[in-house]
Amino acid sequence: xxxxxxxxxxxxxxxxxxxxxxxxxxxxxxxxxxxxxxxxxxxxxxxxxxxxxxxxxxxxxxxxxxxxxxxxxxxxxxxxxxxxxxxxxxxxxxxxxxxxxxxxxxxxxxxxxxxxxxxxxxxxxxxxxxxxxxxxxxxxxxxxxxxxxxxxxxxxxxxxxxxxxxxxxxxxxxxxxxxxxxxxxxxxxxxxxxxxxxxxxxxxxxxx
Amino acid sequence: xxxxxxxxxxxxxxxxxxxxxxxxxxxxxxxxxxxxxxxxxxxxxxxxxxxxxxxxxxxxxxxxxxxxxxxxxxxxxxxxxxxxxxxxxxxxxxxxxxxxxxxxxxxxxxxxxxxxxxxxxxxxxxxxxxxxxxxxxxxxxxxxxxxxxxxxxxxxxxxxxxxxxxxxxxxxxxxxxxxx
Numbered sequence: 383x384x385x386x387x388x389x390x391x392x393x394x395x396x397x398x399x400x401x402x403x404x405x406x407x408x409x410x411x412x413x414x415x416x417x418x419x420x421x422x423x424x425x426x427x428x429x430x431x432x433x434x435x436x437x438x439x440x441x442x443x444x445x446x447x448x449x450x451x452x453x454x455x456x457x458x459x460x461x462x463x464x465x466x467x468x469x470x471x472x473x474x475x476x477x478x479x480x481x482x483x484x485x486x487x488x489x490x491x492x493x494x495x496x497x498x499x500x501x502x503x504x505x506x507x508x509x510x511x512x513x514x515x516x517x518x519x520x521x522x523x524x525x526x527x528x529x530x531x532x533x534x535x536x537x538x539x540x541x542x543x544x545x546x547x548x549x550x551x552x553x554x555x556x557x558x559x560x561x562x563x564x565x566x567x568x569x570x571x572x573x574x575x576x577x578x579x580x581x582x583x584x585x586x587x588x589x590x
Numbered sequence: 591x592x593x594x595x596x597x598x599x600x601x602x603x604x605x606x607x608x609x610x611x612x613x614x615x616x617x618x619x620x621x622x623x624x625x626x627x628x629x630x631x632x633x634x635x636x637x638x639x640x641x642x643x644x645x646x647x648x649x650x651x652x653x654x655x656x657x658x659x660x661x662x663x664x665x666x667x668x669x670x671x672x673x674x675x676x677x678x679x680x681x682x683x684x685x686x687x688x689x690x691x692x693x694x695x696x697x698x699x700x701x702x703x704x705x706x707x708x709x710x711x712x713x714x715x716x717x718x719x720x721x722x723x724x725x726x727x728x729x730x731x732x733x734x735x736x737x738x739x740x741x742x743x744x745x746x747x748x749x750x751x752x753x754x755x756x757x758x759x760x761x762x763x764x765x766x767x768x769x770x
Contacts, residue, residue: 393756394749397727399734428760431768432728434702435709436631440622440639442614447644448607454648 383407388418392425595659603650610650613659614643620660620730621667627725628671630714631707638674642667661740664730668722668740675718705768712762720755723748 383391388411394400395408412418484497595616601609622639629635645666653662713721722741726732734745734752741748 390753393753397752399749424764425756425760427768428756428763429728431705431709431763432724432759434706435713435729436626436706438622438626438635440618440636442618442640442643444611444614446640447614447647450644451647 383411385411385415385418388412388415389421392418392422396422396425396429599650599653599659610647613646617660617663618643621663624664624667624725624730625671627713627729628668628718628721629674631710632714633671633674638667638670642670645670661736664726664732665740672718708763708766708768709759712759715762716755716758720751720758723751724755724759727752 388408391400391404391408395405400408412422482497484495487494595613598609598613602613618639621642622635625638625642626633626635629638642663646663649666653659713724716724723737726737726740727734732740734748737743737748738745
């Protein structure tokens with residue numbers, strides 16, 4: 383270890399912060415170097431001089447700390463309370479907005495907000511909302527109308543059924559006639575074939 | 591002492607206000623001394639000490655039991671001192687007249703009080719990184735490993751800073767006629 387190396391390590395040597403090996407090397411150099419010994423003594427004096435620094439006498443005001451801490455906590459609570467009220471109001475407004483579902487339109491320099499109105503552009507595929515209504519008290523006029531409508535529906539049904547029966551009967555008749563025509567046509571064809579065959583035989587004799 | 595501090599903190603967190611008072615009484619002088627060394631002779635030591643313990647009171651939940659209370663206390667104090675130094679840089683305040691300015695000219699030897707003032711001024715004139723290491727090593731007797739955790743700087747770097755700080759203090763005292 384040379385003088386420069388030792389000079390870098392002197393403060394650590396004085397405070398006992400060198401490793402055992404470094405301490406041994408430093409002490410070995412100091413034993414033979416008067417200049418480094420003087421440097422060491424000067425630094426030791428500086429080390430002692432540092433203890434002359436001002437020692438303040440401070441007494442912490444504990445009641446003041448407790449008071450200020452309480453005041454800060456109260457302020458923080460008030461801030462949170464204001465924030466909670468604001469957040470709750472905003473949530474209520476959003477909920478009301480979602481429930482009412484207003485129709486907002488801007489145009490012609492106007493802002494129009496409507497609620498509880500049907501929009502014109504509902505898609506056809508949209509499912510009808512399920513409406514649950516409580517049964518209303520019975521209306522006599524309404525009952526009469528419903529009875530008349532029921533009777534009309536029944537009459538129309540009967541009429542339709544009789545018409546259907548008639549059509550079926552007509553169809554059966556037509557089918558029967560067609561069958562007769564088919565049979566008659568077959569008979570005529572058979573007769574015609576016999577007649578032709580007889581004429582041929584009469585004219586040309588029996589076929590070989 | 592660390593065990594006692596941990597016990598006081600546990601009781602304090604459990605609602606025992608007397609435990610916090612006991613912590614303050616134990617640490618107010620070391621904390622004030624630490625702040626005085628960092629802030630210098632013109633620094634508002636009493637005000638910042640009060641602010642320090644107010645922060646400790648409000649931030650009790652930030653303290654981690656695996657670390658020592660003293661390290662946490664010094665960390666908060668260090669940040670307070672650094673914040674104050676930053677604000678002071680923007681608003682420079684003149685030193686009080688009774689603090690001597692000691693240069694390289696030949697000066698007569700001073701009494702012990704003057705030595706104290708010289709030390710205070712020399713500490714205040716050190717750059718903040720050097721002053722912090724010197725204060726923590728000499729006055730708070732903190733080893734470099736613990737200091738490294740507090741300042742978040744490698745121990746080897748802190749040893750170099752300490753060496754430079756000690757040589758600067760020595761040169762300053764020598765220039766003022768001390769420790770020739």
